Amino acid sequence: MGRIEKKHIDRIFNRKYSIADHRMLSEGFKQGDKLEDTRELVEQHWDEFEEPQEKNKETLNRVYNQINEIIGKEKHSRKLSLIHYLTKVAAILFIPLLIASLLLWNQRNEKNQEVATLNFEAPYGIRSQFTLPDGTKGWLNSGSTLKYTAGLPSQRSVELEGEAYFQVKRDEARPFYVQTDAFDIKVLGTKFNVNTFDGEVDGDLVLESGSVQIIDRTNKNKTLMVKPGQRITYEKKLGAYYRSSVDVDEYINWIEGKLVFQNEPLKEVVKRMERYYNVEFEIKDEALPSLKFRAVLEEELLEESLRYMSLVLPIEYKIIERQKNSDGTVSRRKVIITKN
Amino acid sequence: MNSNLRNIESELVKKLKEGDQQAFAELFERFSNRLYHFALGYLGSGPIAEEIVQDVFLKIWEKRADLKPEQSFKSYIFTITFNSIRKFFIRKDLEESYKQQFAAEFMVHTSRDEERIDYEWMLKEVDRIINKLPERRREIFILSRKEELSINEIAEKLDLAPKTVKNQLTEASKFIKEELKDNNNLELILYFSLFYK
Numbered sequence: 451m452g453r454i455e456k457k458h459i460d461r462i463f464n465r466k467y468s469i470a471d472h473r474m475l476s477e478g479f480k481q482g483d484k485l486e487d488t489r490e491l492v493e494q495h496w497d498e499f500e501e502p503q504e505k506n507k508e509t510l511n512r513v514y515n516q517i518n519e520i521i522g523k524e525k526h527s528r529k530l531s532l533i534h535y536l537t538k539v540a541a542i543l544f545i546p547l548l549i550a551s552l553l554l555w556n557q558r559n560e561k562n563q564e565v566a567t568l569n570f571e572a573p574y575g576i577r578s579q580f581t582l583p584d585g586t587k588g589w590l591n592s593g594s595t596l597k598y599t600a601g602l603p604s605q606r607s608v609e610l611e612g613e614a615y616f617q618v619k620r621d622e623a624r625p626f627y628v629q630t631d632a633f634d635i636k637v638l639g640t641k642f643n644v645n646t647f648d649g650e651v652d653g654d655l656v657l658e659s660g661s662v663q664i665i666d667r668t669n670k671n672k673t674l675m676v677k678p679g680q681r682i683t684y685e686k687k688l689g690a691y692y693r694s695s696v697d698v699d700e701y702i703n704w705i706e707g708k709l710v711f712q713n714e715p716l717k718e719v720v721k722r723m724e725r726y727y728n729v730e731f732e733i734k735d736e737a738l739p740s741l742k743f744r745a746v747l748e749e750e751l752l753e754e755s756l757r758y759m760s761l762v763l764p765i766e767y768k769i770i771e772r773q774k775n776s777d778g779t780v781s782r783r784k785v786i787i788t789k790n
Numbered sequence: 791m792n793s794n795l796r797n798i799e800s801e802l803v804k805k806l807k808e809g810d811q812q813a814f815a816e817l818f819e820r821f822s823n824r825l826y827h828f829a830l831g832y833l834g835s836g837p838i839a840e841e842i843v844q845d846v847f848l849k850i851w852e853k854r855a856d857l858k859p860e861q862s863f864k865s866y867i868f869t870i871t872f873n874s875i876r877k878f879f880i881r882k883d884l885e886e887s888y889k890q891q892f893a894a895e896f897m898v899h900t901s902r903d904e905e906r907i908d909y910e911w912m913l914k915e916v917d918r919i920i921n922k923l924p925e926r927r928r929e930i931f932i933l934s935r936k937e938e939l940s941i942n943e944i945a946e947k948l949d950l951a952p953k954t955v956k957n958q959l960t961e962a963s964k965f966i967k968e969e970l971k972d973n974n975n976l977e978l979i980l981y982f983s984l985f986y987k
Contacts, residue, residue: 463831469893469912470904476883479876489872496868501824509836510822513843514815521811521851604949623947671917690837694844 454478454488459495519713520694568598572612575728577705582608585619586626589705593647593725613645615705618660632684633691634665636673643702647725649718651692653684656701664691709747709755716741716763720787727752730782735789738765756785764790796862804859806850814854818847821867832875833882834910845874888936889916896966919969923962930955931962 458474461467478488572578572590581587582598584606590596594612607627618626620639628635630646632653640660646653655664657676664682666672666689674691676682681696700710709726711719717739720731729752733739741763747755756767770784799820805813822843830839849870850857857866893912898904920928933939933947941959945952 465834465910467909468905469890469898469907469909472883472909473890473904476879479879492872492875493865493868496828496871497864499824499828501827506823506826509840510818510826510843513822513840513847514818517818517844517847517851520848604947671920688837690840692837692844693841 454484454491456491456495459491516692516694520696570596570598573728574725577707582606584621584624584626586616587619588614588616590614591645591704591725592728610644610646612647613643613704615641615643615702617641632686633667636663636665638662642676643698645701648721651683652686654681654701655683656681656696656698658698658702703746707749709745709750711743711745711747713742713744715739716743716765716787719743719759720785723752723755727755728782730784731787732784733787735787738787738789741765752783752785760790766790799863800859803857803863806854807857807859809854814847814851817850817863821864822847825867825871828871829875829878833878838878838882842871842874842878846870849874886913888938889913892916892920892935896963896970919966922969923965927958927962927965930958934959 452474454474454477458467458471461471462475475488478484568582570578570580570590572592572594574593577592578590579587580590580596586606591613594610594614596611596614597609599607604624605627606621606624607629609629611631616628616637618637618639618641622638626637626639628637628644630644630653632646633655635642635644635655638660640662641658642660642662643656643658644654655662655676657678657680659678661678662676664674664676666674668689674682674693676693679695679698681694681701683692683694684690685692700712703710709722711722716733720733723729724731743759743763745758745762747758750758753769756769759765760767766788768786768788770786772783773781775781799817802813802816806817825846826839826843829842830836833839833842846867850867889912893907893916897907897912897915920931923931930944930948933944934941939947941952941955944950945955948955
């Protein structure tokens with residue numbers, strides 16, 4: 451193979467290049483005697499490169515915010531533990547963990563194979579623990595459901611809505627699949643958290659240990675390997691995945707009953723509090739939903755959490771207790787938030 | 791470069807070295823668009839270009855203590871960018887390597903073909919053809935090519951006889967050859983590639 455030249459790079463840049471062009475550059479990028487030549491060519495290209503003036507403002511803003519979030523984490527970790535301490539007030543709302551309720555055991559025959567679906571559900575206000583027949587264990591966050599299809603010999607598969615933490619039993623011969631609205635996940639044996647609740651992103655995966663593979667829902671050939679300590683988020687509208695390194699604990703301490711907010715807008719904060727406390731929120735002011743809130747709330751009563759929020763944010767709250775409706779049903783408790 | 795601009799930049803770098811986040815934001819504003827488009831050109835993917843921008847600026851922040859305000863920031867950022875682009879290109883190449891092998895086996899007949907066949911068209915064509923295989927056969931074919939499993943390993947994994955796996959692979963190859971033989975697109979692409987050379 452010859453030397454890499456500017457024309458190879460130009461053709462790649464213009465997205466009209468041959469297999470040979472591609473090979474030339476990938477060889478040039480590898481560690482070895484060609485690397486220095488490639489570096490020189492690319493550096494010259496960088497110096498002469500005239501960037502298009504079309505600014506991807508939105509894209510670059512998003513990237514900047516992600517960077518800031520990662521950088522911010524180192525700086526705020528000390529502050530967090532202080533808040534942590536301050537909010538460790540007496541009241542405790544620790545619902546004894548429910549071993550997941552078996553809602554449905556529905557059996558049907560399929561080609562001499564017994565296929566059964568198990569449904570696990572964690573209602574609002576309750577986190578539950580589940581154990582699947584293959585030995586996989588995990589936690590289901592409030593307002594989430596998990597469907598398990600048992601009896602398939604070659605694979606293990608669950609469907610998840612909401613958020614769950616998994617400790618998958620290792621079995622190389624039978625990969626464990628998690629299907630979600632956002633993406634599918636292929637697992638051999640590992641610990642990880644998945645969150646597909648409506649929020650700033652559509653899918654959110656954080657890997658604690660081992661390795662998993664994300665499989666795109668629209669293009670099964672598009673896959674993404676994830677390493678421990680990494681977080682992958684997915685934005686459905688753009689079909690885009692983002693990778694970052696995170697402190698895994700902050701994403702999985704909900705299983706211990708902690709409610710962690712990492713500089714999240716109030717509108718996302720109340721969504722999670724609605725599920726956690728089984729209440730309904732109403733925000734009365736247009737400017738409030740975008741206020742950012744950062745805290746670790748550890749098993750507080752609703753009132754305690756709200757009181758803390760009203761100390762750090764310019765808000766006031768009012769709780770409307772359950773009411774009996776005319777049709778005999780009982781409404782949920784409601785919290786109304788107004789500007790202070 | 792304009793010496794005034796250079797002064798402002800070296801001021802910013804000095805501030806960043808001291809941990810000033812405002813200076814970091816300013817340098818991001820000045821260089822991120824250039825970096826994004828440069829990475830986009832090499833990798834051809836928006837999401838990957840974004841990852842590279844993130845990668846590069848995180849590194850700049852982490853290594854801010856090592857910054858040298860008297861040196862050109864543009865060349866400093868290039869060094870980090872080059873390594874990041876390299877890393878992502880090699881990863882992409884690795885992920886596509888089974889498609890390249892597919893092309894070598896079924897689509898490329900002479901050494902000239904390598905210079906003629908459009909790379910991105912090739913990727914799409916491989917996907918298209920593989921997706922036309924019946925599901926089971928496709929699964930076996932992918933395990934064999936992409937995951938590089940042996941016939942016995944596939945047989946064990948899917949609980950099939952090795953002979954069945956072998957037959958399925960033979961059928962798949964036959965189908966692919968047939969599919970490519972009927973394909974006039976290939977000639978069109980060859981013509982097109984010659985044209986831009």
